Amino acid sequence: MSGPDTSSPFVRETFEGAQELASRHDTSPEELGREVGSVLRLPESYGGVDVSDIDIERPDDETMIINMGPQHPSTHGVLRLMMELDGETILRTKPIIGYLHTGMEKTAEQLTYQQGSTNVTRMDYLSPLNNELVFSLATEKLLGIELPPRAVWIRMLLSELQRMSSHLMWLATNGMDLGSTTMMIFGFRERELVLGFFEKTTGLRMNHNFIRPGGTAADLPDGWEDDVEVILDNVTSRLSDYDALLTGQPIFHERVEGTGTLSAEEALALSATGPILRSTGVAWDLRRTMPYLAYDDVDFDVIIGTYGDNFDRYAIRINEIRESVRILWQVLDKMPSGDYRVQDKKVTPPPRARIDESMEALIHHFKIFTEGFKVPEGEVYVAIESPRGELGCYMVSDGSSKPFRMHIRAPSFVNLQSLPVMMHGGLVADAVATISSVDPVMGEVDR
Amino acid sequence: MTPETSPLELSLPDVPRSTSADGHDLLFPDRHRYHDVVAAHREAGFEMLADLTAVDYLGHPGRALPEGVAPERFELVVMLLSLAHVHRVRIRVQVPEDAAEVPSLWDLYRGAEAMEREAYDMYGITFTGHPDLTRILMPEDWEGHPLRKDFGVGRVPVQFKHAPGPR
Numbered sequence: 001m002s003g004p005d006t007s008s009p010f011v012r013e014t015f016e017g018a019q020e021l022a023s024r025h026d027t028s029p030e031e032l033g034r035e036v037g038s039v040l041r042l043p044e045s046y047g048g049v050d051v052s053d054i055d056i057e058r059p060d061d062e063t064m065i066i067n068m069g070p071q072h073p074s075t076h077g078v079l080r081l082m083m084e085l086d087g088e089t090i091l092r093t094k095p096i097i098g099y100l101h102t103g104m105e106k107t108a109e110q111l112t113y114q115q116g117s118t119n120v121t122r123m124d125y126l127s128p129l130n131n132e133l134v135f136s137l138a139t140e141k142l143l144g145i146e147l148p149p150r151a152v153w154i155r156m157l158l159s160e161l162q163r164m165s166s167h168l169m170w171l172a173t174n175g176m177d178l179g180s181t182t183m184m185i186f187g188f189r190e191r192e193l194v195l196g197f198f199e200k201t202t203g204l205r206m207n208h209n210f211i212r213p214g215g216t217a218a219d220l221p222d223g224w225e226d227d228v229e230v231i232l233d234n235v236t237s238r239l240s241d242y243d244a245l246l247t248g249q250p251i252f253h254e255r256v257e258g259t260g261t262l263s264a265e266e267a268l269a270l271s272a273t274g275p276i277l278r279s280t281g282v283a284w285d286l287r288r289t290m291p292y293l294a295y296d297d298v299d300f301d302v303i304i305g306t307y308g309d310n311f312d313r314y315a316i317r318i319n320e321i322r323e324s325v326r327i328l329w330q331v332l333d334k335m336p337s338g339d340y341r342v343q344d345k346k347v348t349p350p351p352r353a354r355i356d357e358s359m360e361a362l363i364h365h366f367k368i369f370t371e372g373f374k375v376p377e378g379e380v381y382v383a384i385e386s387p388r389g390e391l392g393c394y395m396v397s398d399g400s401s402k403p404f405r406m407h408i409r410a411p412s413f414v415n416l417q418s419l420p421v422m423m424h425g426g427l428v429a430d431a432v433a434t435i436s437s438v439d440p441v442m443g444e445v446d447r
Numbered sequence: 448m449t450p451e452t453s454p455l456e457l458s459l460p461d462v463p464r465s466t467s468a469d470g471h472d473l474l475f476p477d478r479h480r481y482h483d484v485v486a487a488h489r490e491a492g493f494e495m496l497a498d499l500t501a502v503d504y505l506g507h508p509g510r511a512l513p514e515g516v517a518p519e520r521f522e523l524v525v526m527l528l529s530l531a532h533v534h535r536v537r538i539r540v541q542v543p544e545d546a547a548e549v550p551s552l553w554d555l556y557r558g559a560e561a562m563e564r565e566a567y568d569m570y571g572i573t574f575t576g577h578p579d580l581t582r583i584l585m586p587e588d589w590e591g592h593p594l595r596k597d598f599g600v601g602r603v604p605v606q607f608k609h610a611p612g613p614r
Contacts, residue, residue: 098584105569106594141469268494268530271558282530289533377510380469381526381537383497392498394524398507409498409526417561446584 063091070099074177074432077442081419081435088427093420097413100446108406112372113139116403118209120393123408124444125206126169129162129198130386131408132211137292138382138393139213142375145347149294150338151215156293157228157331158201158211159384160324164235165194166387167317167324170439171242174314177436178255183245190238193231200227213373214348215341225332232325242318256310260422260434263308270418274389274411275320276438279305279312286385298330310430313437320387347373372401388412388439410447412440459484463513472536475516481523481540482550488527488536489555496556497535498526499563501542501570505596520544521572525552542572551577569594 069080078099084092108119120135121128133155140147172187195205200221202210210217221227246252262272264280277284285302287295303319305312341348349368350361367373377399383392389411396405415438422434462484463475476484502522504510512518519541527536542549551574552559563574564583571592574580582589591598 098582098586101584103593106598106600110600144468269557271496271556271562284530289530290535377508378468379502379510379524380467381471381498381535382469390497392526394498394500394526396502396507396510404507405502407498407500407502407524409500413561413565414558417558 062086068431070096074435076173076435076440079416079435079440079442079445081431083423083428083431085428088429090423090426090428090431093423093431095416095419097416097442097445100442102447104447105406105408108403110402112401113213113375113403114368114372116406117212118207120406120408121207121209122443123410123447124386124388124391124412124441126441127162127166127387128207129158129211130384130391132209133159134382134384134386134391134393134408135406136211136213137384138380138395139375141380141382142378142395142397143213143347143373144376145214145342145344147215147342148339149336151340151342152293153331153335154216154220154340155211156295156298157220157328157335158198158216159293160327160331161194161197161228161231163387164231164321164324164328165191165198167321168194168235170317170387170436171314174433174436175246177432178252180246180252183242186238186242186245190235193234197224197227197231200224212341214344215339219340225335228328228332232328235321236325239318239321247315247318253311255430256314256433256437258307258309258311259426259430260310260313260437261308262418262422266421267308267418270421271414272389272418274385274387274415275313275316276308276389276415276418278303278316280308281306286383286390290383292382292384297334298327300327310433310437317439374399374401375403383409386411388441388444389415408444408447410444412438412442412444413447416440416445459487463515465513467537472534474536474538475513476538476540478523478540478542478549481538482552482555484538485525485527485552486555488538491529492531493527493529493534493536495528495530496525496552496558496562497528498524499552499559499566500524501566501572501594503570503594503596516541521547521570523549523566523572547571548573548575550575551580553577568592571595 064085066083066085067080068083069075070078075081080096080099082094082096083090104119104123108116111119117132117135120131123131168187168191172184172191175183175187198208199205201224202208202217262276262280264282267277267280267282273284281304283302283304286292288302300323303316303323305316345364349365354361355365375397377397379394379396381392381394383390390409391411392409394407394409395403398404419435419438423431426434462480465473467473474484502524503520504518504522505520510518521542521544523540523542525538527538540549549572551563553563553576560579561583563577564580566572567574567580568582568585569592581587585593
């Protein structure tokens with residue numbers, strides 16, 4: 001790679017100096033040996049390398065640096081991967097992100113808590129309800145309010161349906177990446193059932209702004225039980241179609257088995273969570289280990305893998321759909337009656353009918369929608385299990401009606417770090433399967 | 448996994464501590480001792496660095512800090528997680544504006560790489576020992592650190608709308 005061409009201002013403007021892979025000579029032999037990223041991203045305990053074996057003197061021109069993305073169909077958005085290749089083998093990889101950065105954490109500081117959920121819902125656009133949930137849980141923890149049981153169970157219902165739709169979408173795109181257009185059509189078809197229910201419930205297919213601080217925006221529509229039962233019956237029967245199509249199919253096995261492997265130590269050191277961590281055999285699911293909502297009142301299994309390869313991550317996701325179905329049947333049984341939001345007039349707007357007859361209700365309504373509600377000073381960190389891993393929200397309040405700081409710990413952002421480790425030593429063709437198995441949502445990575 | 452919620456009480460006598468509203472242990476080490484405190488936690492079984500971020504407290508009316516901790520403009524917030532003990536610890540480090548420099552956790556947790564780059568990008572806090580401290584979300588030629596409180600929000604010019612204002 002040559003230096004910046006300063007002759008033309010146009011070229012200089014687009015030259016991305018700091019995003020280059022560092023030259024091999026700038027990297028120490030120990031790091032080079034692991035050949036992961038422009039910098040090392042492997043834990044110290046990784047023992048597979050003998051420093052004396054490394055060909056430090058290998059000239060830079062024997063390897064090829066190739067950019068995959070940001071416009072590449074298999075990068076799930078605008079992920080750019082800088083890969084150093086030795087023939088067909090990937091040596092180092094550097095994920096380059098930021099193409100979709102819209103400053104949502106800064107925006108959150110300008111919006112009131114009530115408006116905030118419209119902002120966070122756009123981060124992870126494949127599971128928007130989980131984003132709203134973590135934002136609302138953090139706000140409620142600062143406020144110190146307790147929700148009525150129905151609000152909790154509605155949230156759980158929506159959150160599990162969302163996990164299902166997100167995993168179905170993943171199955172679809174993963175199928176497309178691996179050449180199975182049938183799976184793509186199937187996955188989108190079933191996801192459509194769930195989105196149809198969301199549209200009926202929240203008014204929108206995505207970016208719902210339905211789970212809000214203090215409860216939900218509305219109650220479930222009449223006959224929601226029948227709709228959910230239809231979804232569950234359909235998805236259950238079609239999951240066996242997927243098994244016939246992919247799980248037992250030799251071509252699919254050849255593509256995903258043993259590729260993109262990660263060990264449990266590496267996954268922990270790289271802070272990977274969700275299906276990636278579970279695929280390595282670590283039974284860590286926040287729904288089970290640190291229960292939120294009412295997850296300790298329902299039965300479900302935490303699915304774990306063994307080898308940490310692409311097949312394990314596939315199997316975990318398809319079986320997590322089954323577990324979500326199991327949870328949803330229990331939610332259908334146990335859904336309590338009552339209010340869908342907390343009746344705290346400082347936090348939730350009064351019922352519409354009250355505004356006509358009560359001056360006080362009108363004042364509260366006006367106050368909430370003009371200046372928002374005030375949240376006591378403090379800071380909290382709340383984490384939930386999104387379809388992609390630990391979704392955390394760190395919120396600092398200064399006592400006003402806008403968050404002083406709102407940070408989202410995005411699982412995709414953190415999980416991307418494990419990509420170089422998974423891809424090292426694999427083939428470029430497998431890279432596509434590996435990127436897909438990480439399931440990055442770029443809206444959440446860049447925020 | 449059976450959750451055995453025995454809190455990991457590390458004997459770090461001179462590190463101020465308290466408990467947060469959400470029930471997590473809070474530790475407030477000096478920024479020079481911060482790396483040692485995290486290393487001690489890693490030894491004690493905190494396998495994962497769950498999150499690392501920063502806060503700019505410029506303009507904040509005043510926050511509750513335990514005795515012996517002088518508030519500074521920036522605060523580095525580190526969430527550590529022990530999977531074996533099902534326990535979370537939050538470490539808050541005061542970082543002064545004129546010396547916004549802390550040791551990197553990269554040698555302890557490889558996962559700190561992207562998170563520290565993000566904190567550097569957004570707040571301009573330098574992490575010494577980080578292998579690749581470059582901007583991660585903003586373009587390389589960006590000036591300033593956008594999540595600082597004195598960084599303006601900016602607005603999209605709207606035609607036919609002359610009312611000035613922040614938004």
